[in-house]
Amino acid sequence: MKEVPRTPGREKRLCIDIGATRLKWSVLPRAINGEDFPGMQTYSMRTLGWLNSSLEDLLDPDNWSGINHARRQLPAYDSIGIGICTQLTASGKIFGNLRGRGVPADLKERFERQTGKPVILMNDAEAWLRGAVTYCESRPATPGVGHPGYPSVALVLGTGVGWAWAKDAEWVAPKEFVHGFAAPHLSKAAGMKSDDGAVHQVLGKPFFEWVDGKNPGWSYPTIREEFTKRVVALLQDVGQLRGSPRTIFICGGNAEYVSIREIAKSIGVPVIMFREPELAIQPDLVPLLGLAATC
DSSP: OOOBOOOTTOOEEEEEEEOSSEEEEEEEESSOOGGGGGGOOOEEEEOTTTSSGGGGGTTOTTOTTSSSSGGGOOBOOSEEEEEESSEEOTTSOEESHHHHTTOOTTHHHHHHHHHSSOEEEEEHHHHHHHHHHHHHHTSOOBTTBOOOOSSEEEEEESSSEEEEEESSSSOEEEEOSOTTOOOHHHHHHHTSOOOTTHHHHHHSHHHHHHHHHHOTTOOHHHHHHHHHHHHHHHHHHHHHHHOOOSEEEEESTTGGGOOHHHHHHHHOSOEEEOSTTTOSSOTTHHHHHHHHHOO
16 A cells, blocks of 8 residues: 655554444544644544444455555554444453444454554543543633543543543543443433433434434424433433533534533533534544544
8 A cells, every 4th residue: 555654753643433323534643732733634434334343354455445445545654543432341352232243352453463553442432532631732722622620521422322531631431321320310301211221212313313203393402402401411420420520521423412501500510512613623533633642
């Protein structure tokens, strides 16, 4: 594959965010500063057909449908960072929902053998939170996007719902809405029993399918009001579990349906929204920034 030469003295990382619906990537400098933001670009494709055993071929240069093929003209890079929408063991082995779909447990090692590059692998919610912190710390504080206080929580609203918790800018841990997570506030707000999977059912893709199928007459403001009510309830459940954060980050493709004002009023904590038009960069870049900056 023909590589575009990198800028001398700046290590570059191929950063890939593998979500349930889309896969985004970019080659970014490891040392991030605000001056880099205007020139950063992301590329994406659907993950349909990839979230199974074929995922290990994503970086194969002989695979025309992957992202490491000559026709894509990737810039040169020194390492790889991947955020992925599944649970990981402490050693980086994949388990949980994607393991059940056939994604190899040792995906990290397979990518390293295939590319000859070191790979870091993390949960996608952790990548979002690390990216949010990196973005805030790499530019002057501006209205709506200030410097975070700690502890911080990131709520990632997409096809599913993810979250991560940061004690400080370095200590970040991904969390999962899986077995054992009690969501009494959310269940009450959504009018359903508290059980495993409820979070994804009432705030993920099924919520919008339910609106489209059962409430097609709802206006955009009505959908936004109902969605925000559920987000507030979930944050109350998270607060009961972890304690009150000092900053809340709202991220992901469905962040547009969330009212900052209502969250701040109900929770009493500053909210930083990672969506357009509040954000000065493409929202897709945020988790990639987190992957680039992580050692």
